[in-house]
Amino acid sequence: MTNSAPAPSLDFTINAEQVNDITKAIIKEELEVNNAIAALKPEEQTYENVIPRLIHLENTLSGKIQLVGSLSQISPDAAVREASVAAEKEYEEFSIEQTMRHDLYVVIQGVIDRADRSKLSAEEDRLLTKTERSYRRNGLHLPEEKRNEFKDLRKRLSEVCIEFMKNWSRENSTVKFTKEELEGMDDDFLGGLATEEEDGVKKYVLTMKYPDVRPVLKLCKNENTRKTHVTAFDSRNRENIVLLEEAIQLRRKCAKILGYKSHADYVLEVKMAKSVEAVRNFVDDLAKRLHEPGLKDIEKLKQIKQNEKAARGEEFDGTFNPWDTSYYERILLEKEYSVDQEEIKKYFSLETTIQKMLEIYEKVLGLKFVKVPADKAVVWHPDVQLFECWDAVEDKSFSGYMYLDLFPRDSKYPHAACFPLQPSYLADDGTRVAPIAAMVANFTKPTADKPSLLKHDEVVTLFHELGHVMHHLCGRTRFARFHGTAVEGDFVEAPSQMLENWCYDSKSLKYLSAHFETGEPISDEIIDRIIKAKNVIAALLNLRQLFFGIFDMEIHTSEDDNLDTTKIYNTLREKISLVKAPEGSCGQASFGHLMGGYDSGYYGYMWSKVFSSDMFFTKFEADTLSAETGYSYRKCILEKGGSKDGMDLLVDFLGREPSSDAFMREDIGVQ
Numbered sequence: 001m002t003n004s005a006p007a008p009s010l011d012f013t014i015n016a017e018q019v020n021d022i023t024k025a026i027i028k029e030e031l032e033v034n035n036a037i038a039a040l041k042p043e044e045q046t047y048e049n050v051i052p053r054l055i056h057l058e059n060t061l062s063g064k065i066q067l068v069g070s071l072s073q074i075s076p077d078a079a080v081r082e083a084s085v086a087a088e089k090e091y092e093e094f095s096i097e098q099t100m101r102h103d104l105y106v107v108i109q110g111v112i113d114r115a116d117r118s119k120l121s122a123e124e125d126r127l128l129t130k131t132e133r134s135y136r137r138n139g140l141h142l143p144e145e146k147r148n149e150f151k152d153l154r155k156r157l158s159e160v161c162i163e164f165m166k167n168w169s170r171e172n173s174t175v176k177f178t179k180e181e182l183e184g185m186d187d188d189f190l191g192g193l194a195t196e197e198e199d200g201v202k203k204y205v206l207t208m209k210y211p212d213v214r215p216v217l218k219l220c221k222n223e224n225t226r227k228t229h230v231t232a233f234d235s236r237n238r239e240n241i242v243l244l245e246e247a248i249q250l251r252r253k254c255a256k257i258l259g260y261k262s263h264a265d266y267v268l269e270v271k272m273a274k275s276v277e278a279v280r281n282f283v284d285d286l287a288k289r290l291h292e293p294g295l296k297d298i299e300k301l302k303q304i305k306q307n308e309k310a311a312r313g314e315e316f317d318g319t320f321n322p323w324d325t326s327y328y329e330r331i332l333l334e335k336e337y338s339v340d341q342e343e344i345k346k347y348f349s350l351e352t353t354i355q356k357m358l359e360i361y362e363k364v365l366g367l368k369f370v371k372v373p374a375d376k377a378v379v380w381h382p383d384v385q386l387f388e389c390w391d392a393v394e395d396k397s398f399s400g401y402m403y404l405d406l407f408p409r410d411s412k413y414p415h416a417a418c419f420p421l422q423p424s425y426l427a428d429d430g431t432r433v434a435p436i437a438a439m440v441a442n443f444t445k446p447t448a449d450k451p452s453l454l455k456h457d458e459v460v461t462l463f464h465e466l467g468h469v470m471h472h473l474c475g476r477t478r479f480a481r482f483h484g485t486a487v488e489g490d491f492v493e494a495p496s497q498m499l500e501n502w503c504y505d506s507k508s509l510k511y512l513s514a515h516f517e518t519g520e521p522i523s524d525e526i527i528d529r530i531i532k533a534k535n536v537i538a539a540l541l542n543l544r545q546l547f548f549g550i551f552d553m554e555i556h557t558s559e560d561d562n563l564d565t566t567k568i569y570n571t572l573r574e575k576i577s578l579v580k581a582p583e584g585s586c587g588q589a590s591f592g593h594l595m596g597g598y599d600s601g602y603y604g605y606m607w608s609k610v611f612s613s614d615m616f617f618t619k620f621e622a623d624t625l626s627a628e629t630g631y632s633y634r635k636c637i638l639e640k641g642g643s644k645d646g647m648d649l650l651v652d653f654l655g656r657e658p659s660s661d662a663f664m665r666e667d668i669g670v671q
Contacts, residue, residue: 005388005398008436010067010422012380016083019068023087026061026068027094033057038103050111055127055479056428062480063422063436065091070421073413074405074440076381081411100151105140123478123643130481137266139258150257157250164243164595171590175232176203177225184221208233217326221312226323227582234322234585241589245565248555251599264556267600272488272607272646276557279603283553286606286660287546287576293539293670294578301328301537304335322579329537337533341455344530347513347522348459350406350443350452356512357463358387360502361470364630365638366393369402383407389473393631400424400473403438407445407452416441416461418468423483424475435484437472439465451516456530459512460503467496474638482643490604491646495637497612498620504531505624538668540578542606547576549603551588556600610663611650617662618654 014022037050068091072084098104112128120128135141139150178201182190193212194205206212206229216229251263260266264276273279298320305328309316333339358369368390377386383406389399403421405412422436441461446452454462472484485492502508506527513522551572555565569588570581581587588594593602615637619629636653650658664670 005390005401006434008378008386008401008422009433010063010436012067012071012378014067014071014080016077016079019071019080019083019087022064023068023090026064027091030057030061030094030098034098034101034104037107038101040107045107045110047111047115050108051115051124051128054108054131059425059427059433059480063433066419066421066423070419070438071380074380074419074438076409076412078411099134099138100140102140102147105135109135109141121478123482126643127479127481133270137258137269142257146257150254153250153254153257157247157254160243160247160250161595164240164247165592167237167240167243168590168592168595171208171236173232173236174205174207175229176205177228178203181222181225182216182220183225184219185215186219189215189219208236214326217323218330220327223314223323226327227321230323231582231585234582234587234590237589238586239589241565241586244588244591244594245563247595247599248558248563248565249561251556252559262557262559264553264600267556270488271601271604272491273603274647276553279549279553279607282607282610282660283546283550283603286610287543287550289660289664289670290539290543290546290668291578293668294543297537297540298578301325301332301540304328304331320579322582325537325540325579333533333536337529337536339456339529339533341457344456344522344526345453346517347515347520347526348454348456349514349516350446350454352451352514352516353454353459353462353512354404356514357466360508360511360625361466362392363625363627365470365474365634366391366627366631367399367470367473368392379403381405381409383409398434400435400437402469402473403436405438405440406443408442412442413440414442416465418465418472418485420468420472420484423472423480423486424477425480425483426478432476435472435475437469437484439469441465453516456503460500463503464496464500467499470499471495471638471641474634475641476639477641477643479643482641484641486642488642488646489601490607491611491649492608493605494608494612494615494646494650497609498615500612501616501620502624504534506531508624511625535667535669539670542668544577544579545606547573548591548593549606550576552594552598552600552602555594609667610660611658613663613667614658614660615650615653617666 033053037053040049068084068087070084072081072088075081075084108131112132115128117125117128139147142150176196176198179190182204190204196203196205206216213229213233217226220226220229248263251266255261255263255266258266260269262276264279268275268279273282301324302318302320305320305324306316308328308331362368370388370390372386372388374382374385377384379386385404387402387404389402391397391399408414417440419438419440420435421438422433424435425433427433443454443458443462444452468485475484477483503512506524509527509530510521514520515522551569554568554572555563565588566586569586573587574580593599598604615633619633620626623629633653637649640649647658
């Protein structure tokens with residue numbers, strides 16, 4: 001193995017002024033190339049004069065674009081964060097303008113039309129196909145009058161979506177309860193709430209935010225309180241109904257102008273599923289197969305409800321409602337599975353878990369990780385760790401850099417995610433530019449006398465997000481455009497979801513765990529409980545996800561000009577999820593995914609989950625630490641990125657068409 005890795009190609013110590021300068025330089029370079037291509041004389045409009053220049057531009061600028069955009073989420077410097085937000089906005093506006101340039105389209109489309117595809121590599125051919133398709137999807141092939149109409153519709157659609165999301169994020173309605181009505185809620189929870197006096201009675205004020213809603217639905221013993229809170233929660237943002245319904249009409253008009261049957265057909269063209277029919281078959285098949293197991297889940301929870309009502313001396317009316325699911329699921333978990341997260345935490349200290357996790361990735365994927373000493377690593381915050389990644393199987397070459405930024409701090413990205421910072425590609429001289437990715441999370445910080453300890457679901461999160469990082473580090477495409485996680489939107493989660501299965505595998509859990517004081521591995525009994533609890537009321541919970549996906553498809557394939565989304569939402573909710581919506585509610589008005597980029601795409605959560613189960617249980621279940629299977633997975637799935645269709649990659653790896661059998665058997669418990 002070579003001893004020295006190249007220096008990271010991105011500099012995270014840049015200041016706000018440099019962020020601004022880099023952005024200006026990116027825009028200047030891109031504009032110069034675009035202008036030069038648009039100005040070519042007809043005889044100069046050749047493949048060699050156009051396509052390699054565009055590829056070079058995209059390859060060399062994509063890392064810089066990622067860098068200036070990511071700093072808003074990770075930099076500890078407020079001025080840098082502000083500059084990054086401004087940079088992203090400026091580049092986004094510039095980009096939209098460039099993709100709509102008709103003069104550029106005419107030249108590039110002409111070159112694509114004349115290209116001899118037989119002489120191109122598979123990746124070059126795919127690049128041309130994708131470029132051509134994005135022009136068509138932007139309406140550039142339309143006559144000027146239609147182009148302008150399309151542009152106006154899209155502008156209005158953007159305004160409507162922004163308005164919807166603004167209402168959604170600023171929503172501030174509340175409900176008020178007395179202490180008696182909040183029976184079951186502990187003093188810590190109550191102490192964090194605002195209070196008001198009403199007719200001499202102290203009332204607690206609860207918002208529609210998750211930290212208020214979820215604990216009440218899970219713990220509050222007063223059914224009427226849960227009912228009131230969930231009804232208010234599902235009735236919020238009523239003003240968004242008209243915005244959603246306008247957006248659906250605008251999307252349909254845009255799709256029709258471009259020649260698509262529906263908005264869903266337009267969206268799915270670039271997804272792994274490809275067609276409305278494929279998605280319909282998928283969701284309908286799952287809904288059918290989950291229906292009976294879902295009814296059994298409800299019967300099980302109803303039985304618990306009946307017993308609990310009797311113990312409380314209350315009448316049981318035989319119903320099961322949306323404010324019952326979380327509450328009785330908790331009782332079921334406590335009674336039958338006694339999974340104690342506080343106990344589990346002691347076996348998963350962050351440093352040890354990461355070290356063991358990387359060892360699993362090394363073994364399975366044929367990689368080698370080397371931590372860069374803190375005094376040698378150029379990072380954006382002292383908490384950040386840097387690792388080199390090397391190939392350990394083929395040519396022992398340097399594979400890229402991984403940054404871990406794992407603890408909370410002010411104004412940092414609040415969730416867990418992989419930030420792909422530098423895509424890999426082949427440079428003009430044939431050398432490979434190494435990829436760089438960061439995993440960003442917010443785990444509890446260690447203290448002087450106690451390490452950071454992870455609950456089991458945090459171990460799952462860690463494995464999942466590191467899975468995205470591996471997708472990035474193992475990518476081996478020619479062009480930056482297809483690198484790593486640049487796959488279809490309904491396939492991007494599948495490789496990471498597959499890796500979550502290691503967290504429910506007894507051999508892997510034993511390997512990952514070590515009590516932070518004694519070093520003892522976790523007991524078989526606790527492992528058994530973790531694995532058994534995984535699928536508790538799985539059918540019911542998955543039917544809820546399916547309902548969202550089916551509703552999304554329904555409204556985006558409808559031809560009805562007077563769509564009543566409330567009626568469709570509430571009817572489908574009862575039919576698919578088996579639980580009736582609260583009286584008078586309008587859950588779709590706060591369904592942010594529909595206006596935040598997941599329109600006609602919500603099915604993708606279940607789609608990728610089903611395929612991830614198929615991959616794991618077909619290939620890895622027999623031996624989760626098999627280097628042979630892992631290497632095949634690295635070659636067939638991770639290396640290829642988006643250079644082939646996701647379905648083709650899946651078939652290559654599985655050796656057959658994918659199926660939902662493993663998901664039903666292993667994730668739902670239905671043979």
